[in-house]
Amino acid sequence: MATSSDHQSGPSPSPLNQLLFSHVYSAAVRAVAVHRIADHLAETPRTADDLAERAGLHADSLRRVLRLLAMHGLFTQDEKGTFGLTEAGQALRTDVPGSQHALALLITDEMFRRAADGLPDTVRTGTTPFEAAYKVPFFTHLAGSPAAQQLFDTGMNVMSGRGDELIAGSYPFPGSGTVVDVGGGRGGFLRAVLSGEPGLTGVLFDQPDTVADHVLDTEEVRGRWSVAGGDFFSEVPAGGDVYLLKRVLHDWSDEDCLRILGSIRRVAAPGKRLLVVDTVLPDNGDPHPGVEVDIVMLMLVSGRERTAKEFEGLFSRAGFKLNRILPTPSPASLIEAEAV
Incomplete structure (x- = not known):
């Protein structure tokens, strides 16, 4: 043939x-x-x-x-x-x-196409193309459009789901205590973390409409989780031994990241851990898949992918100390910090 x-x-x-x-x-x-x-x-x-x-x-x-x-x-x-x-x-x-069907629909959606059309103006002015096209920030648009929010959540769940277990398995989580997943979406990553450590409990924290559609109701984590809805710029649940931020900080500017980190620092006692899952771009300009995602951030939001030095600077300003960066089988790294 x-x-x-x-x-x-x-x-x-x-x-x-x-x-x-x-x-x-x-x-x-x-x-x-x-x-x-x-x-x-x-x-x-x-x-x-x-x-x-x-x-x-x-x-x-x-x-x-x-x-x-x-x-x-x-x-x-x-x-x-x-x-x-x-x-x-x-x-x-x-x-x-x-x-990858849902992800294909998301990445090729009109939201992405219209934002991409604005890149010529962005390299001249520094403005966010999505906001120029839609007249509101990206996440405000999602909040006002149930269809767009559903498309985004479903597509992101596909993207995250491919590596949740591999990423969770790349970090030595404690055998007991409470993990708070801040901005954790529908809870796929938290489920993977709890599945790997039967002695852990977890709290899924995100927008109320998002956590209402969680995926935590499974036998392997039964009775070890709760959900809470709110705004991570204002406050996050207290009582965590480890605070997670998976693919959150790259959505936001440095100043907004400091607000999110500040919400966590206010409830995290010294020594409590912060675990950030994000791309860490190489300092020397070597090719990395995160460079492509960085342009998506440029198109849609005020965020960016960051280098290790840039993460260290954010943590220091927010009252955290960067401890180490661990590789994972995915393009993202595990960035461990602790409250000081």
């Missing part, structure tokens, strides 16, 4: 061309994600005509989109025009463990 790769010819596209056309690729991914084409290919390869009939789509347009994505490894295409799923394309199915 011949595949699309057997028929490729001509010079490879230049790095510049690949970058110039990247928005075309992401638009094509969104098209097949919106119409759940991968689900229709779960059992067997199909022609574009068959897929179009099943999904109520325009066959020739669908064929052309699938041909592009086959060229980039998400689908296969044979000489009869039959398309199938590659291993990479399987992740777009909605019914498989580790599905």
Whole structure:
């Protein structure tokens, strides 16, 4: 059976061309994600005509989109025009463990596209593109749009869920005590932490609407958790032995980070631990996947990815001492500090 790769010819596209056309690729991914084409290919390869009939789509347009994505490894295409799923394309199915379908819908959503359009002005003015486009900060927009909030929470849960157990297993959590997950979303990371240490209890703290949709009601952590809703800029639950901030600080400016850290420091006695899960960018400019996420932060919010030196400076100003930085199997690191 011949595949699309057997028929490729001509010079490879230049790095510049690949970058110039990247928005075309992401638009094509969104098209097949919106119409759940991968689900229709779960059992067997199909022609574009068959897929179009099943999904109520325009066959020739669908064929052309699938041909592009086959060229980039998400689908296969044979000489009869039959398309199938590659291993990479399987992740777009909605019914498989580790599905990336919700994340694909989030990253290709209009919120991200409109924000990206504003980057030329941002490099001139330093303003946040999302706020320029929507006239409100990103998280204010989410709070006022249940659909956008649901899209964001679901997509972030997919992104976080891939590495929660691996990250939690990379740190020597104490065998007893209370862990407070500040800005912990739906609780996937806290669940992974508690699952690994049967003697720990935990508190999930985030916006009330977010924690109401938590994922902690499982047998392995039964009876060892509680949820609390509130604003981490104002106050956080007291009584924690370890305070967690997973992928929170990168959303905020230095001054806002100091407000969050200040809320924790007010209730954390000297010696209590703070554990930050975030990307730590290399100081020497080496390539790192966090550099891509840093541009997303530039587009959407006032936050940024930070170096070890920048984290150390934030902690010092907020009354914490950086102890160590531990690698994880994910792009994020575990940054341990303690209240002083």
